Amino acid sequence: MKQYDAIVIGGGHNGLVTAAYLARAGKSVLVLERRPRVGGAAVTEEIFPGFKFTMFSYVVSLLRPEIIRDLDLPRHGLHILPLESTVTPMENGDYLAGWADHDETRRELYRHSPRDAEAYDEYGRLMHFMAQAVKPILGMVPPDPTSFAPGDLAGLLKLGKHFRGLGAERLHALVKLMTMSSADFLDEWFETDVLKATKSASGIIGTFLGPRSPGTAYVLLHHYMGELDGVFRAWGFAKGGTGAVSEAIASAARSFGAEIRCDAGVSKVLVRTGRATGVVLENGDELPAGIVVSSLDPRRTFLQLLEPEHLPSHLVADIKRFKFRGSSGKVNLALDALPSFTCMPGVGRQHRGAISISPSLDYVERAYDDAKYGEFSRRPYMDIVFPSMIDPGMAPPGKHVMSIFVQYAPYNLNGGWTDAKREAFGDAVVNTVESFAPGFKSQILHRQVITPLDIERITGLSEGNIFAGELALHQLFFLRPAPGWAKFATPVRGFFQCGSGTHPGGGIMGASGRLAAMRILKDGK
Amino acid sequence: MSLRTTPFHPRTGPLSEGQAWRRWAGYVVASSYELSHDREYHAIRNSAALFDVSPLYKYLVTGRDAARLLDHVVTRNVGKAKVGQVLYTPWCDNEGKQIDDGTISVLGDQTYRMTSADPTLRWLHLNASGLDVKIQDVSESTAALSLQGPRSREILQLAAERDLSSLKYFRLTSAKIRGIPVTISRTGYTGDLGYEVWVDAAQAVPLWDAIAETGAPYGITPAGMLALDVARIEAGLLLIAVDYFSSRHALIESQKSSPLELGLGWTVATDKERYNGQAALAAEGKRGPAWQFTGLTVDWDSLEQLYADVGLPPRLPSQAWRTSVPIYDRGGHKQLGYATSGGWSPLLKRYMALAHLGSAHAEPGTEVRMEVTVEHRRRQAKAHVTALPFFNPERKRG
Numbered sequence: 001m002k003q004y005d006a007i008v009i010g011g012g013h014n015g016l017v018t019a020a021y022l023a024r025a026g027k028s029v030l031v032l033e034r035r036p037r038v039g040g041a042a043v044t045e046e047i048f049p050g051f052k053f054t055m056f057s058y059v060v061s062l063l064r065p066e067i068i069r070d071l072d073l074p075r076h077g078l079h080i081l082p083l084e085s086t087v088t089p090m091e092n093g094d095y096l097a098g099w100a101d102h103d104e105t106r107r108e109l110y111r112h113s114p115r116d117a118e119a120y121d122e123y124g125r126l127m128h129f130m131a132q133a134v135k136p137i138l139g140m141v142p143p144d145p146t147s148f149a150p151g152d153l154a155g156l157l158k159l160g161k162h163f164r165g166l167g168a169e170r171l172h173a174l175v176k177l178m179t180m181s182s183a184d185f186l187d188e189w190f191e192t193d194v195l196k197a198t199k200s201a202s203g204i205i206g207t208f209l210g211p212r213s214p215g216t217a218y219v220l221l222h223h224y225m226g227e228l229d230g231v232f233r234a235w236g237f238a239k240g241g242t243g244a245v246s247e248a249i250a251s252a253a254r255s256f257g258a259e260i261r262c263d264a265g266v267s268k269v270l271v272r273t274g275r276a277t278g279v280v281l282e283n284g285d286e287l288p289a290g291i292v293v294s295s296l297d298p299r300r301t302f303l304q305l306l307e308p309e310h311l312p313s314h315l316v317a318d319i320k321r322f323k324f325r326g327s328s329g330k331v332n333l334a335l336d337a338l339p340s341f342t343c344m345p346g347v348g349r350q351h352r353g354a355i356s357i358s359p360s361l362d363y364v365e366r367a368y369d370d371a372k373y374g375e376f377s378r379r380p381y382m383d384i385v386f387p388s389m390i391d392p393g394m395a396p397p398g399k400h401v402m403s404i405f406v407q408y409a410p411y412n413l414n415g416g417w418t419d420a421k422r423e424a425f426g427d428a429v430v431n432t433v434e435s436f437a438p439g440f441k442s443q444i445l446h447r448q449v450i451t452p453l454d455i456e457r458i459t460g461l462s463e464g465n466i467f468a469g470e471l472a473l474h475q476l477f478f479l480r481p482a483p484g485w486a487k488f489a490t491p492v493r494g495f496f497q498c499g500s501g502t503h504p505g506g507g508i509m510g511a512s513g514r515l516a517a518m519r520i521l522k523d524g525k
Numbered sequence: 526m527s528l529r530t531t532p533f534h535p536r537t538g539p540l541s542e543g544q545a546w547r548r549w550a551g552y553v554v555a556s557s558y559e560l561s562h563d564r565e566y567h568a569i570r571n572s573a574a575l576f577d578v579s580p581l582y583k584y585l586v587t588g589r590d591a592a593r594l595l596d597h598v599v600t601r602n603v604g605k606a607k608v609g610q611v612l613y614t615p616w617c618d619n620e621g622k623q624i625d626d627g628t629i630s631v632l633g634d635q636t637y638r639m640t641s642a643d644p645t646l647r648w649l650h651l652n653a654s655g656l657d658v659k660i661q662d663v664s665e666s667t668a669a670l671s672l673q674g675p676r677s678r679e680i681l682q683l684a685a686e687r688d689l690s691s692l693k694y695f696r697l698t699s700a701k702i703r704g705i706p707v708t709i710s711r712t713g714y715t716g717d718l719g720y721e722v723w724v725d726a727a728q729a730v731p732l733w734d735a736i737a738e739t740g741a742p743y744g745i746t747p748a749g750m751l752a753l754d755v756a757r758i759e760a761g762l763l764l765i766a767v768d769y770f771s772s773r774h775a776l777i778e779s780q781k782s783s784p785l786e787l788g789l790g791w792t793v794a795t796d797k798e799r800y801n802g803q804a805a806l807a808a809e810g811k812r813g814p815a816w817q818f819t820g821l822t823v824d825w826d827s828l829e830q831l832y833a834d835v836g837l838p839p840r841l842p843s844q845a846w847r848t849s850v851p852i853y854d855r856g857g858h859k860q861l862g863y864a865t866s867g868g869w870s871p872l873l874k875r876y877m878a879l880a881h882l883g884s885a886h887a888e889p890g891t892e893v894r895m896e897v898t899v900e901h902r903r904r905q906a907k908a909h910v911t912a913l914p915f916f917n918p919e920r921k922r923g
Contacts, residue, residue, distance in 0.1 A: 101561065392742070398741075398742035
């Protein structure tokens with residue numbers, strides 16, 4: 001039997017990135033994917049004939065430029081198309097739009113509030129500095145603040161210097177971002193409610209929090225990070241959907257010699273005298289390897305792939321406490337024609353950007369209220385895109401696909417998710433869209449409703465959390481996934497972790513996959 | 526407008542959101558229709574982009590000696606070309622220095638259409654003495670659209686109601702689109718799958734409508750020169766008056782280039798009778814050209830560092846540039862040549878440039894330095910010589 005240097009468990013984008021980097025460094029690598037296709041939560045599937053759905057994740061915002069370069073992803077088919085506008089329909093029939101053109105956006109904001117139009121530029125500048133302040137953290141292995149090891153001390157020193165260098169004003173803003181709710185933070189800047197609602201929405205994605213919950217301001221920043229690489233334009237819609245991103249990374253990994261095996265779920269990591277020696281597949285086959293990397297979420301990495309006796313009990317306790325609380329769902333539609341929104345009738349450039357259903361802060365907070373008490377939002381927050389308007393290849397000519405990201409849909413629904421509840425959730429989504437775009441329902445050819453339970457069943461992400469663990473401050477950096485184990489290693493020698501459940505977290509970023517590979521390669525030297 | 530508008534202007538005029546026009550051969554054509562050219566660029570690589578290329582100079586050369594005339598003027602072998610073939614070719618003065626470049630379409634047994642970037646009527650006449658040939662300037666009476674991108678074939682097939690899969694790269698065919706007689710050539714200036722449609726100027730507007738309407742479900746996007754400029758750099762295609770000077774406009778010898786120095790050695794025929802510049806080109810071929818026209822890829826980390834030195838995130842040109850930029854050796858002191866076009870490839874995620882380098886330094890992989898201005902200061906970014914084209918998809922010829 002072939003002995004691999006490394007086996008990567010899970011062929012999501014992060015697992016593939018790790019595999020590609022290891023293979024690029026000359027290691028023999030095998031990726032094992034449980035599903036029939038690679039991609040994890042970044043997959044494109046033809047659910048209805050001729051219509052390609054970006055099943056789960058749907059846009060690329062944070063994919064690290066260095067990964068695109070190092071793996072030469074454009075040569076492997078990655079083509080990121082611009083997705084630049086956001087239109088928020090309001091309940092009074094008006095709208096708020098942000099366009100690609102700065103002057104146009106300013107003029108549009110001015111219509112709502114001349115003061116906000118001016119504040120917008122200053123706010124953008126502050127967020128630029130904030131993102132710049134946080135960006136180096138994304139690219140570093142988190143140092144352990146309680147450790148006296150030279151590597152940790154050096155990392156902490158670097159970090160300390162970095163933050164000292166920010167200056168008082170920016171450091172204060174950063175502390176505010178780390179502690180405030182996105183609604184409160186935005187209140188300091190703007191008076192237009194619909195603007196605050198739309199901006200705050202990016203602070204709640206993937207969390208079980210509302211725009212008025214403290215800590216959500218940081219997530220605002222997390223989503224701003226893509227802007228920093230603005231010139232590189234790594235954000236947008238991937239031609240062929242997010243599945244094409246996974247395919248490009250897989251192709252790069254293969255070009256470096258990595259092998260990828262689908263329909264090959266792993267049930268256990270083999271451990272002998274505290275050291276990983278390989279994996280056992282669900283079919284019972286054993287595959288030996290010197291290094292095993294799990295790109296699954298922390299719960300499955302530590303509690304499912306390993307026997308508890310291989311782990312210190314406090315780590316087991318920490319991982320059990322790690323919060324997932326999936327809160328988002330997805331509705332994918334095949335459409336006969338594009339919906340016409342009351343606020344901006346007809347078909348136009350609004351369909352080439354995002355439509356945000358976030359008409360007011362109260363609307364979004366109420367959507368959260370439902371979830372707090374175990375129900376899905378009757379009128380949910382939604383982020384809508386029409387992939388076929390950006391890449392016409394996503395649907396037959398003249399037809400369209402519609403991707404609706406929906407929040408909130410709690411994993412722990414009162415009474416649990418059933419087929420009937422799933423359809424009721426789908427109805428709530430479709431009816432809400434209909435209220436902003438009358439006649440829309442009659443354009444639907446096919447509907448796919450995905451609940452957090454479906455996300456868990458299909459992708460394996462625990463509790464259906466799209467970030468493989470909530471992106472909350474107490475679960476980031478040296479705390480992700482657990483104190484002392486944020487550096488991609490595990491207590492089992494030769495067994496490593498990567499994926500969105502590790503630093504720096506979720507989104508189609510690939511950063512954890514890359515950092516894990518670097519860590520493994522450094523260890524091997 | 527005191528400049529001329531093209532026959533498509535009744536359609537292209539109202540599409541222009543920012544009234545951004547570029548001059549081309551005395552006409553105005555759109556720089557971009559939308560406020561930014563981003564989407565127009567991506568249409569070239571993702572769906573289909575529709576360009577108005579009417580300002581090209583076009584000449585109809587007919588008669589018993591038509592091929593003889595053209596063979597005397599250009600470097601490719603026209604006599605050998607078959608009906609339905611299109612040749613890309615440069616043409617030179619007697620010293621083998623390039624005057625212009627364009628295409629020759631073999632429309633019939635003794636019928637050729639020549640396109641050029643500069644007016645060429647006088648030059649053709651000067652070369653035609655004693656030949657039985659008729660030269661007509663059809664620049665104004667012939668309008669042209671270029672449809673470029675992966676979906677261009679599907680759109681044209683529907684519009685022309687016929688299969689175009691047998692129409693090979695650099696071949697042409699006559700067809701009808703909604704009853705309008707056109708010539709369709711599989712040519713373009715993007716290095717992608719694409720076609721150019723040639724039509725009587727009087728029928729320009731209905732042709733635009735037919736193609737635009739047919740293409741709508743396929744994401745057809747009218748596109749301007751800014752988008753085209755990025756695509757042609759990715760494709761490594763030369764632009765006269767930017768990447769080289771016509772020898773007829775050069776004021777000093779060093780402003781002239783030969784096809785061999787411009788990466789066009791493959792167009793210089795060795796299997797035909799005397800033509801303009803033949804002897805000089807043969808001699809140059811023997812000793813080897815002094816210059817090479819090649820690609821450069823700017824090293825991202827190096828560029829990022831130059832900006833980080835002043836506390837800024839890296840900046841990139843928002844449009845393709847067309848200025849002369851010095852290229853130095855890796856030590857940063859000795860100048861090896863100059864870049865003439867450059868820009869960011871949104872598809873390849875690469876900062877690319879087209880450059881003239883002394884032949885000794887033009888080997889792909891050679892490390893060089895390119896001058897960049899960072900916060901008002903001249904700095905040098907690391908770059909590597911890259912073989913052209915930067916982008917060459919299978920579908921271009923497939």
